[in-house]
Amino acid sequence: MCQKQYTPHLWRHTRAMHLYQHGMDLTLISQWLGHASLETTLVYAHADTEAKRKAIEKAMGSGTGAPEDSSSYTIDDEDLLKQLYGL
Structure with a gap:
Protein backbone atom coordinates (compact mmCIF):
# COMPACT_ATOMS: atom_id res chain seq x y z
CA MET A 1 0.00 0.00 0.00
CA CYS A 2 1.35 3.42 -1.00
CA GLN A 3 1.35 6.13 1.64
CA LYS A 4 0.80 9.74 0.60
CA GLN A 5 3.36 12.31 1.64
CA TYR A 6 1.70 15.44 3.04
CA THR A 7 4.18 18.29 2.99
CA PRO A 8 3.82 21.97 3.88
CA THR A 27 -2.32 38.77 -8.39
CA LEU A 28 -3.53 38.70 -4.77
CA ILE A 29 -2.70 35.01 -4.49
CA SER A 30 0.74 35.74 -5.92
CA GLN A 31 1.33 38.40 -3.28
CA TRP A 32 -0.02 36.18 -0.50
CA LEU A 33 2.33 33.38 -1.55
CA GLY A 34 5.23 35.81 -1.73
CA HIS A 35 6.03 35.03 -5.36
CA ALA A 36 8.42 37.51 -6.96
CA SER A 37 6.69 37.06 -10.32
CA LEU A 38 3.10 36.49 -11.39
CA GLU A 39 4.47 33.92 -13.85
CA THR A 40 5.20 31.62 -10.91
CA THR A 41 1.60 31.82 -9.75
CA LEU A 42 0.14 31.13 -13.22
CA VAL A 43 0.66 27.41 -12.59
CA TYR A 44 -2.41 27.51 -10.33
CA ALA A 45 -4.58 28.99 -13.07
CA HIS A 46 -3.26 26.54 -15.64
CA ALA A 47 -3.84 23.56 -13.36
CA ASP A 48 -7.40 24.68 -12.68
CA THR A 49 -8.14 25.23 -16.39
CA GLU A 50 -6.69 21.83 -17.25
CA ALA A 51 -8.76 20.13 -14.55
CA LYS A 52 -11.92 21.76 -15.90
CA ARG A 53 -11.08 20.72 -19.46
CA LYS A 54 -10.55 17.11 -18.42
CA ALA A 55 -13.80 17.08 -16.43
CA ILE A 56 -15.73 18.41 -19.42
CA GLU A 57 -14.17 15.83 -21.73
CA LYS A 58 -15.02 13.06 -19.29
CA ALA A 59 -18.61 14.26 -18.90
CA MET A 60 -19.15 14.70 -22.63
CA GLY A 61 -17.67 11.34 -23.59
CA SER A 62 -17.13 10.37 -27.19
CA GLY A 63 -19.53 11.12 -30.01
CA THR A 64 -20.20 14.68 -28.89
CA GLY A 65 -19.15 16.18 -32.18
CA ALA A 66 -16.18 17.86 -30.55
CA PRO A 67 -12.98 17.63 -32.57
CA GLU A 68 -10.44 15.08 -31.37
CA ASP A 69 -7.61 17.54 -32.06
CA SER A 70 -7.80 20.30 -29.48
CA SER A 71 -4.87 22.24 -30.98
CA SER A 72 -7.38 24.64 -32.57
CA TYR A 73 -8.26 25.70 -29.01
CA THR A 74 -4.69 26.37 -27.92
CA ILE A 75 -3.91 29.95 -26.98
CA ASP A 76 -0.25 30.87 -27.04
CA ASP A 77 -0.53 34.65 -26.68
CA GLU A 78 1.04 35.24 -23.24
CA ASP A 79 -0.57 38.68 -22.78
CA LEU A 80 -4.03 37.29 -23.52
CA LEU A 81 -3.44 34.35 -21.17
CA LYS A 82 -2.45 36.71 -18.34
CA GLN A 83 -5.63 38.73 -18.87
CA LEU A 84 -7.79 35.61 -18.92
CA TYR A 85 -6.10 34.16 -15.81
CA GLY A 86 -6.91 37.35 -13.91
CA LEU A 87 -10.68 37.04 -14.55
Whole structure:
Protein backbone atom coordinates (compact mmCIF):
# COMPACT_ATOMS: atom_id res chain seq x y z
CA MET A 1 0.00 0.00 0.00
CA CYS A 2 1.35 3.42 -1.00
CA GLN A 3 1.35 6.13 1.64
CA LYS A 4 0.80 9.74 0.60
CA GLN A 5 3.36 12.31 1.64
CA TYR A 6 1.70 15.44 3.04
CA THR A 7 4.18 18.29 2.99
CA PRO A 8 3.82 21.97 3.88
CA HIS A 9 4.15 22.74 0.17
CA LEU A 10 1.16 20.50 -0.62
CA TRP A 11 -1.00 22.34 1.94
CA ARG A 12 0.18 25.70 0.59
CA HIS A 13 -0.53 24.68 -3.00
CA THR A 14 -3.96 23.29 -2.08
CA ARG A 15 -4.95 26.48 -0.24
CA ALA A 16 -3.84 28.64 -3.17
CA MET A 17 -5.86 26.47 -5.58
CA HIS A 18 -8.96 26.78 -3.38
CA LEU A 19 -8.59 30.55 -3.19
CA TYR A 20 -8.26 30.77 -6.98
CA GLN A 21 -11.20 28.42 -7.60
CA HIS A 22 -13.38 30.56 -5.33
CA GLY A 23 -12.64 33.74 -7.26
CA MET A 24 -9.64 35.32 -5.57
CA ASP A 25 -7.62 37.37 -8.06
CA LEU A 26 -4.42 35.68 -9.15
CA THR A 27 -2.32 38.77 -8.39
CA LEU A 28 -3.53 38.70 -4.77
CA ILE A 29 -2.70 35.01 -4.49
CA SER A 30 0.74 35.74 -5.92
CA GLN A 31 1.33 38.40 -3.28
CA TRP A 32 -0.02 36.18 -0.50
CA LEU A 33 2.33 33.38 -1.55
CA GLY A 34 5.23 35.81 -1.73
CA HIS A 35 6.03 35.03 -5.36
CA ALA A 36 8.42 37.51 -6.96
CA SER A 37 6.69 37.06 -10.32
CA LEU A 38 3.10 36.49 -11.39
CA GLU A 39 4.47 33.92 -13.85
CA THR A 40 5.20 31.62 -10.91
CA THR A 41 1.60 31.82 -9.75
CA LEU A 42 0.14 31.13 -13.22
CA VAL A 43 0.66 27.41 -12.59
CA TYR A 44 -2.41 27.51 -10.33
CA ALA A 45 -4.58 28.99 -13.07
CA HIS A 46 -3.26 26.54 -15.64
CA ALA A 47 -3.84 23.56 -13.36
CA ASP A 48 -7.40 24.68 -12.68
CA THR A 49 -8.14 25.23 -16.39
CA GLU A 50 -6.69 21.83 -17.25
CA ALA A 51 -8.76 20.13 -14.55
CA LYS A 52 -11.92 21.76 -15.90
CA ARG A 53 -11.08 20.72 -19.46
CA LYS A 54 -10.55 17.11 -18.42
CA ALA A 55 -13.80 17.08 -16.43
CA ILE A 56 -15.73 18.41 -19.42
CA GLU A 57 -14.17 15.83 -21.73
CA LYS A 58 -15.02 13.06 -19.29
CA ALA A 59 -18.61 14.26 -18.90
CA MET A 60 -19.15 14.70 -22.63
CA GLY A 61 -17.67 11.34 -23.59
CA SER A 62 -17.13 10.37 -27.19
CA GLY A 63 -19.53 11.12 -30.01
CA THR A 64 -20.20 14.68 -28.89
CA GLY A 65 -19.15 16.18 -32.18
CA ALA A 66 -16.18 17.86 -30.55
CA PRO A 67 -12.98 17.63 -32.57
CA GLU A 68 -10.44 15.08 -31.37
CA ASP A 69 -7.61 17.54 -32.06
CA SER A 70 -7.80 20.30 -29.48
CA SER A 71 -4.87 22.24 -30.98
CA SER A 72 -7.38 24.64 -32.57
CA TYR A 73 -8.26 25.70 -29.01
CA THR A 74 -4.69 26.37 -27.92
CA ILE A 75 -3.91 29.95 -26.98
CA ASP A 76 -0.25 30.87 -27.04
CA ASP A 77 -0.53 34.65 -26.68
CA GLU A 78 1.04 35.24 -23.24
CA ASP A 79 -0.57 38.68 -22.78
CA LEU A 80 -4.03 37.29 -23.52
CA LEU A 81 -3.44 34.35 -21.17
CA LYS A 82 -2.45 36.71 -18.34
CA GLN A 83 -5.63 38.73 -18.87
CA LEU A 84 -7.79 35.61 -18.92
CA TYR A 85 -6.10 34.16 -15.81
CA GLY A 86 -6.91 37.35 -13.91
CA LEU A 87 -10.68 37.04 -14.55
